[in-house]
Amino acid sequence: MSDANVTATDSSTNEGEPSGSVGDNNKGSPLWKFVTVLVQPKKGEGGNCTFKCHFCNGTFHGSHYRVRLHLLKISGKGIRICRSIPDEKKREVEGLVEAYETGKKRGQPRLVPLPSSSIEGSSSGSTYGLDLMDEVVEVPKKRKGVSGPLEKAFNNNAREQLDCEIARMFYTGGLSFNLAKNPHYIRSYNRAASCPIPGYRPPGYNALRTTLLHKERMHIEKMLEPIKLSWQQKGVSVCSDGWSDSQRRPLINVMAACESGPMFLRAVNCEGDLKDRFFISDLLIDSILEIGPQHVVQVITDNASNCKAAGAIINARFPHIFWTPCVVHTLNLALKNICTPSSITSNKVAYDACNWISQVAEDVWFIKNFIMNHGMRLAMFNEHSHLKVLSIADTRFASIVVMLKRFRKIKQSLERMVISDQWEAYRDDDVTKARAVKDMILDDDAWAKIDYILAFTLPIYEMLRRLGVIRMSHVFTRFMSGGML
Structure with missing residues (x-):
C-alpha cells in the first residue's frame, strides 16, 4: 500500500456516513490496494480524496466509505458501482473487508457492565467482541423490597445507570472533575432530559473540531x-x-x-x-x-x-x-528593585537601602527548600498545618511578597513543627541545616522584618493583585455571558 493511500484515509468522517468510514481510522483497510489516490484530501473536507479504480479506471471523489460502495457493488448510495471487477475478485475483496472489520472490532475496548447493572447473559462482566457503540440493553438486577411507587415515580434505577455512564466517561477519558462545574456541561444534560430526541447521538470527533467549532466562532464574532x-x-x-x-x-x-x-x-x-x-x-x-x-x-x-x-x-x-x-510591569519592576535590588553602580542608593530585604527573602527560600526537599520534614509540616508551602516561580509578579505572605500565615505551624519531639528526633538529614532552620523560625526579629516588608509593600502588591490576576478564561466566560470585566 502506498503512503499516499494511507494519508488519504487518515482524515475526517463525512457527516451522515456510518461507522467504518474514514473518520474511524481505516488506515489499514485493504480497499486502498484496489484504487489509486490522485488528489490528497484537503484540510476541512472530511477526508474526501480523488481516487481511480484499478478495474474500471473510473475516477471518483469521496472517502473510504465511497470506495467500499464502489468496489462491493452496493448501489443506490450516490456512487456508480464497479461493473468491471470480476466476481471472483469481488468475493476476495469481501473476505478481506470482513476480516479487516472483524480484527478492528476485536481490537476495540471491551464493554464492561456498569456498577449498578449487569448485562443479560454475561456472568463474568466481560463482553468480548462488543463494540462500545453497539446498542446494549441492560437488564437491572431485581432487588427485593426496593421496587415501589417512589422508585417508579423518580425512575431511580435509570438515574443511577446514567450517573455511572457519565462517571465512566470522565474516568476513561481522563477528564478533569472541574468539567462537572461547567455550566454548559450541566445545561447540556438538562436540555437532553427536557427535550428528548429519539435516536440522537452526540456530535463526534470531526464535528466538534470542524463545523461546530466554526459555528461557535462565528457566533462569538457576532456577539x-x-x-x-x-x-x-x-x-x-x-x-x-x-x-x-x-x-x-x-x-x-x-x-x-x-x-x-x-x-x-x-x-x-x-x-x-x-x-x-x-x-x-x-x-x-x-x-x-x-x-x-x-x-x-x-x-x-x-x-x-x-x-x-x-x-x-x-x-x-x-x-x-x-x-x-504596562502599569503592572512597571510596578512589578519597582517591587523587584525593592526586594532584590541590583548591586550595579547606578542602583547603589536602592541597594544600600533595601539589601537587607533580599537577605530576609533568601532565608525564607532556604527554609522553604529545606522543608520541601526532605520527605520527612515535609510530612512533619503537613501534620501541623492545613496550608501548604507555596512553590512560586521567580517570574510571577510579586513572587517574593507572595512567599512572605504565605510564611506569615503559617508562622505558628512552623513554630510548632520545630519545637516538636519529631523534629529533634529525626537525624537522617543535615543536622546543621536543621538547627539553622529552627533558629530562623524562632527568631522574633526575623518575623518583625517580614511584617515590616509586607506593610510598606502592601499598596504596590494590592495594585498588582487587582490588575494582574485577570485570566483569559475569565475574559472569555464574561463575554460568553454578555458581561464586561
Missing part, C-alpha cells in the same frame, strides 16, 4: 460586534504580552481594550523567531491595520527594550498612535 462598533466612537488600545504555554512554546497575545471591554485578537506562536523590535512592531501593526489605524489610540506593552523600540517604530508610521508601558 463581539457591538464592542467593535464602539471603537469608532471611543477609540481603542492595542495591548500585547508574551507568555509560555504548557508545552513551553513562546506565545504573544494581542488584545484590544476600550471602555466597552477588552477583546482577544490573536495569539502568535513565536517559536524559532527572533523577538526583536521589528518582529514585535510587525505583529502589532498587523493588528492595528485589522482594527483600523484611525481607531487606535495607543499600544501597550511591557518595559522591555525591544518593546519600547517597537513602540517607536509604530509611532513613526502612525504619528497619532503612542506607546504606553
Whole structure:
C-alpha cells in the first residue's frame, strides 16, 4: 500500500456516513490496494480524496466509505458501482473487508457492565467482541423490597445507570472533575432530559473540531460586534504580552481594550523567531491595520527594550498612535528593585537601602527548600498545618511578597513543627541545616522584618493583585455571558 493511500484515509468522517468510514481510522483497510489516490484530501473536507479504480479506471471523489460502495457493488448510495471487477475478485475483496472489520472490532475496548447493572447473559462482566457503540440493553438486577411507587415515580434505577455512564466517561477519558462545574456541561444534560430526541447521538470527533467549532466562532464574532462598533466612537488600545504555554512554546497575545471591554485578537506562536523590535512592531501593526489605524489610540506593552523600540517604530508610521508601558510591569519592576535590588553602580542608593530585604527573602527560600526537599520534614509540616508551602516561580509578579505572605500565615505551624519531639528526633538529614532552620523560625526579629516588608509593600502588591490576576478564561466566560470585566 502506498503512503499516499494511507494519508488519504487518515482524515475526517463525512457527516451522515456510518461507522467504518474514514473518520474511524481505516488506515489499514485493504480497499486502498484496489484504487489509486490522485488528489490528497484537503484540510476541512472530511477526508474526501480523488481516487481511480484499478478495474474500471473510473475516477471518483469521496472517502473510504465511497470506495467500499464502489468496489462491493452496493448501489443506490450516490456512487456508480464497479461493473468491471470480476466476481471472483469481488468475493476476495469481501473476505478481506470482513476480516479487516472483524480484527478492528476485536481490537476495540471491551464493554464492561456498569456498577449498578449487569448485562443479560454475561456472568463474568466481560463482553468480548462488543463494540462500545453497539446498542446494549441492560437488564437491572431485581432487588427485593426496593421496587415501589417512589422508585417508579423518580425512575431511580435509570438515574443511577446514567450517573455511572457519565462517571465512566470522565474516568476513561481522563477528564478533569472541574468539567462537572461547567455550566454548559450541566445545561447540556438538562436540555437532553427536557427535550428528548429519539435516536440522537452526540456530535463526534470531526464535528466538534470542524463545523461546530466554526459555528461557535462565528457566533462569538457576532456577539463581539457591538464592542467593535464602539471603537469608532471611543477609540481603542492595542495591548500585547508574551507568555509560555504548557508545552513551553513562546506565545504573544494581542488584545484590544476600550471602555466597552477588552477583546482577544490573536495569539502568535513565536517559536524559532527572533523577538526583536521589528518582529514585535510587525505583529502589532498587523493588528492595528485589522482594527483600523484611525481607531487606535495607543499600544501597550511591557518595559522591555525591544518593546519600547517597537513602540517607536509604530509611532513613526502612525504619528497619532503612542506607546504606553504596562502599569503592572512597571510596578512589578519597582517591587523587584525593592526586594532584590541590583548591586550595579547606578542602583547603589536602592541597594544600600533595601539589601537587607533580599537577605530576609533568601532565608525564607532556604527554609522553604529545606522543608520541601526532605520527605520527612515535609510530612512533619503537613501534620501541623492545613496550608501548604507555596512553590512560586521567580517570574510571577510579586513572587517574593507572595512567599512572605504565605510564611506569615503559617508562622505558628512552623513554630510548632520545630519545637516538636519529631523534629529533634529525626537525624537522617543535615543536622546543621536543621538547627539553622529552627533558629530562623524562632527568631522574633526575623518575623518583625517580614511584617515590616509586607506593610510598606502592601499598596504596590494590592495594585498588582487587582490588575494582574485577570485570566483569559475569565475574559472569555464574561463575554460568553454578555458581561464586561
